[in-house]
Amino acid sequence: MYKALKPLVLVLGLSALAACSNQTTYSPFLEAEPAPGEALTRAPRTLRLFFNALPDVEQSSLRLIGAGGEHQLRGLHTMAADDLMIEIMDAVTPGTYTVEWSTVVADDPTQYSGSYEFTFSE
Numbered sequence: 001m002y003k004a005l006k007p008l009v010l011v012l013g014l015s016a017l018a019a020c021s022n023q024t025t026y027s028p029f030l031e032a033e034p035a036p037g038e039a040l041t042r043a044p045r046t047l048r049l050f051f052n053a054l055p056d057v058e059q060s061s062l063r064l065i066g067a068g069g070e071h072q073l074r075g076l077h078t079m080a081a082d083d084l085m086i087e088i089m090d091a092v093t094p095g096t097y098t099v100e101w102s103t104v105v106a107d108d109p110t111q112y113s114g115s116y117e118f119t120f121s122e
């Protein structure tokens with residue numbers, strides 16, 4: 001009995017793995033300011049991310065990471081345009097930056113997350 005179950009467990013395991021590797025195919029994230037991959041020539045003062053539905057601010061977070069570590073951000077909010085927005089408190093110096101986001105949108109209880117980079121040079 002146990003031996004007969006083994007192939008089934010293996011198949012289920014593989015399909016679970018396939019489901020995991022497919023998780024990047026759906027994301028509520030649409031675009032952002034600064035945009036993913038954007039090369040800025042002026043330091044950004046805010047981050048604004050757009051989604052395909054209204055984010056729940058209480059269940060959302062944004063992080064900005066530069067060469068010197070994590071930047072101080074303040075006042076996560078939505079402008080009610082299916083977006084999340086936050087103010088960058090400390091100086092953004094030339095370099096490459098990573099934005100990490102996590103959110104729940106509309107009535108979907110799934111916690112989605114992702115990240116992207118932009119660069120800034122004077």
Ligand SMILES: [Cu+2]
Pocket residue numbers: 077078079085
């Ligand atoms: Cu705003």
